Amino acid sequence: MKEIYKKSNILTDAITHYCPGCGHGIIHNLVCEVVEELGIMEKTIAIAPVGCAVLAYDYWKFDTTEAAHGRPLAVATGIKRARPELIVFTYQGDGDLAAIGTAETVHAANRGENVTVIFVNNGVYGMTGGQMAPTTLLSQKTATCINGRNAKRDGYPLKVSEMLAVLDGVCYIERTSVHNPGAVIKTKKAIKKAFQNQIEKKGFSMVEVISQCPTYWGLSPVEAVEKIEKDIIKKVPLGVIKDV
């Protein structure tokens, strides 16, 4: 009997608290697979955000700590500077990284901290009830913009990856998604590269993963991944944004 596919050993057997079809579960497994392949489980420390992924420590076997809302990169800076031999990564959503944590994110990137960031962007505040996030796309409907985001009233979606790419401290930024099997494989490659950059002490690396939130997009999981394919990736194109 030959095994063709099995989930990562670093992922626990717990049933996740995520809604059906949520992209977090796919990305959790990818992170674990990469950590397993690089053989860095014993020296990896993750920093979980406040948001849907707040309970990520229940699903990963490596050490995980929790930061105040938006502050994982400040905590990551401390851990990495105190113990530079450790591999430190933050796992953050858009409400965490791009809204309340913008200052920490921008300055950690600008200082060129040698950490890895997994930025899960679904354009909505999932944990608190589906409110508009800074990354909500124009005309996208949420609980606090029921007729769709209007640029005049709500401003424009924040392009975090493009914004950070202009900073000198940043070494690698790629935008990927998890809406089909090909995209999942590309995301894994990007996450692996972001971890490798940290092992090679290259500096700040971030992977922005466009993820589906079927519950607060008001769609079924199948419709949500179709929306990413037909609509979202045309507005926020995937690909490498910076690679030095």
Add this chain to the structure above:
Amino acid sequence: MIKVKIDSEKCKGCNLCLMYCPKGLIKESKILNKRGICPVEFDSSKGACIGCRFCALMCPESAIEIIDE
């Protein structure tokens, strides 16, 4: 023969595996699991699994294992 093993207690019935199976070998089960969700099940009556891993890659619950017997 390649077999897809689905943990029906972990499955939340999102149907992303069913959507991407190129051979259409995954279908919705009619039996509820302990949490009252209709999970998916592997049905090899329509053909042979080619072991492409698409279902497992798309599973948010990591509930799918593929083995070659």
